Amino acid sequence: xxxxxxxMHISSLxxxxxxxxxxxxxxxxIDKISEAGFSYWQxxxxxxxxxxxxxxxxxxxxxxxxxFIDLPTLHKKGLLTSDELNSARQQQPYSCEFxxxxxxxxxxxxxxxxxxxxxxxxxIAEFVDKNKYIEQFCRFMSLKKLNNDKxxxxxxxxxxxxxxxxxWQFIEYELFSQWSDIHAYAKAKNIKIIGDIPIYVAFDSADxxxxxxxxxxxxxxxxxxxxxxxxxxxxxxxxxxxxxxxNWDYMKANDFAWWKDxxxxxxxxxxxxxxxxxxxxxxYWSVPSTAKTAKEGKWVKGVGKEFIDxxxxxxxxxxxxxxxxxxxxxxxxxxxxxxKFPSMRVFQFGFLSDDDSTHKPHNYPKNSIAYxxxxxxxxxxxxxxxxxxxxxxNMLEYCGYTSPDWNNGYDNILRTxxxxxxxxVILPIQDLLxxxxxxxxxxxxxxxxxxxxxxxxxxxxxxNWNKFKRFNELYKR
Numbered sequence: 001x002x003x004x005x006x007x008m009h010i011s012s013l014x015x016x017x018x019x020x021x022x023x024x025x026x027x028x029x030i031d032k033i034s035e036a037g038f039s040y041w042q043x044x045x046x047x048x049x050x051x052x053x054x055x056x057x058x059x060x061x062x063x064x065x066x067x068f069i070d071l072p073t074l075h076k077k078g079l080l081t082s083d084e085l086n087s088a089r090q091q092q093p094y095s096c097e098f099x100x101x102x103x104x105x106x107x108x109x110x111x112x113x114x115x116x117x118x119x120x121x122x123x124i125a126e127f128v129d130k131n132k133y134i135e136q137f138c139r140f141m142s143l144k145k146l147n148n149d150k151x152x153x154x155x156x157x158x159x160x161x162x163x164x165x166x167x168w169q170f171i172e173y174e175l176f177s178q179w180s181d182i183h184a185y186a187k188a189k190n191i192k193i194i195g196d197i198p199i200y201v202a203f204d205s206a207d208x209x210x211x212x213x214x215x216x217x218x219x220x221x222x223x224x225x226x227x228x229x230x231x232x233x234x235x236x237x238x239x240x241x242x243x244x245x246x247n248w249d250y251m252k253a254n255d256f257a258w259w260k261d262x263x264x265x266x267x268x269x270x271x272x273x274x275x276x277x278x279x280x281x282x283x284y285w286s287v288p289s290t291a292k293t294a295k296e297g298k299w300v301k302g303v304g305k306e307f308i309d310x311x312x313x314x315x316x317x318x319x320x321x322x323x324x325x326x327x328x329x330x331x332x333x334x335x336x337x338x339x340k341f342p343s344m345r346v347f348q349f350g351f352l353s354d355d356d357s358t359h360k361p362h363n364y365p366k367n368s369i370a371y372x373x374x375x376x377x378x379x380x381x382x383x384x385x386x387x388x389x390x391x392x393x394n395m396l397e398y399c400g401y402t403s404p405d406w407n408n409g410y411d412n413i414l415r416t417x418x419x420x421x422x423x424x425v426i427l428p429i430q431d432l433l434x435x436x437x438x439x440x441x442x443x444x445x446x447x448x449x450x451x452x453x454x455x456x457x458x459x460x461x462x463x464n465w466n467k468f469k470r471f472n473e474l475y476k477r
Contacts, residue, residue, distance in 0.1 A: 005040025018097035022178035023070030037472030062133035079112035140206035195270035200243035228294035235445035238294025272319025370422035382437030
């Protein structure tokens with residue numbers, strides 16, 4: 001069945017408290033996309049962010065980001081006072097205030113602890129008892145604080161603070177509870193939520209600390225090799241991610257239990273998931289831990305079909321998107337086909353050359369998810385603007401637009417994607433807004449200035465939702 005959706009991270013939602021949240025603004029967004037005939041809301045990872053504010057290198061693959069807690073909801077529960085709520089109000093609404101959140105959010109949430117009822121505490125205890133990875137994460141965060149925020153392999157204190165462990169248990173319980181409410185609301189509006197699973201975890205994470213045998217570490221508990229990708233469209237030196245590589249031999253011997261737990265947890269949060277950097281299951285780029293750039297890496301054969309077979313009981317009949325972008329060879333293509341997961345097609349990639357690219361809309365297979373761009377791409381308008389005149393003319397002609405005034409060709413591009421054979425079309429929120437490069441969410445390989453884009457209520461209201469509703473009607477999505 002043909003469908004469409006919108007890609008927008010929680011952090012980009014409107015709101016008054018420095019970052020989008022699991023609050024009323026999420027429900028209002030669901031209302032808008034539902035009324036416009038969309039079927040999916042795709043989000044980015046809910047994990048805690050790293051020092052560059054990226055959710056792809058987190059302290060936990062299972063825990064959720066405290067920045068997403070909706071503070072007005074806590075206020076209504078009597079867990080925050082009006083003064084405390086007002087003290088957290090943002091200074092401006094147009095970008096995430098990550099520095100402020102880093103220094104204030106957790107300590108603000110700590111003020112709720114003395115106001116928790118016995119019944120509330122009982123629910124927290126029951127939640128943690130059922131979630132061993134959340135329990136590991138809460139202990140990890142307490143120990144990290146006690147050890148002056150050092151990486152876990154440099155810790156000298158190994159007994160956590162019961163007070164801080166409980167603080168994090170409260171935070172995670174509240175996050176999961178609030179998201180459950182949003183998810184149920186989406187279901188009632190016939191909107192399915194697609195989550196995102198980063199392929200790797202951070203070295204300094206509860207995942208590695210509590211499950212060392214699952215990763216390739218040396219005798220000093222340091223990564224013996226790290227993850228990245230070779231030189232590509234985004235970065236001439238490749239991308240040196242620095243994540244530890246999985247000990248696939250160990251994981252295979254244990255029937256991929258950790259990965260099964262991870263998929264199970266995500267499919268409880270979402271209606272489907274995108275598996276980031278899916279090609280690593282075919283072969284992954286392994287870089288020596290001493291390397292200066294990703295150029296020094298090499299391809300190493302992955303676990304391939306054995307992994308797909310092992311997790312099939314969990315993924316059966318669920319939407320699993322294989323992010324098959326980047327340096328793709330026949331082995332990756334074969335593995336995606338074997339998995340039967342829908343693959344990804346990105347309009348922008350189709351017009352980087354005159355080749356008959358798989359990313360040109362006439363080549364989209366039925367079992368695929370077609371995007372104008374991903375969170376790593378420029379916005380659609382930014383991409384069109386930056387093309388040279390000849391390439392832009394050819395692209396617009398492909399989309400049925402031949403006027404010399406290219407500024408009016410935007411909707412032709414959107415129509416071309418909606419018309420395509422792909423089962424599903426997903427547009428980043430910036431492309432519904434028609435925004436330029438200054439609203440790009442992420443530039444791979446660039447450390448600063450990413451992940452900050454936010455919308456306002458007025459901006460979302462300015463979208464011509466009826467236009468997209470008509471596209472969905474016309475092209476049977």
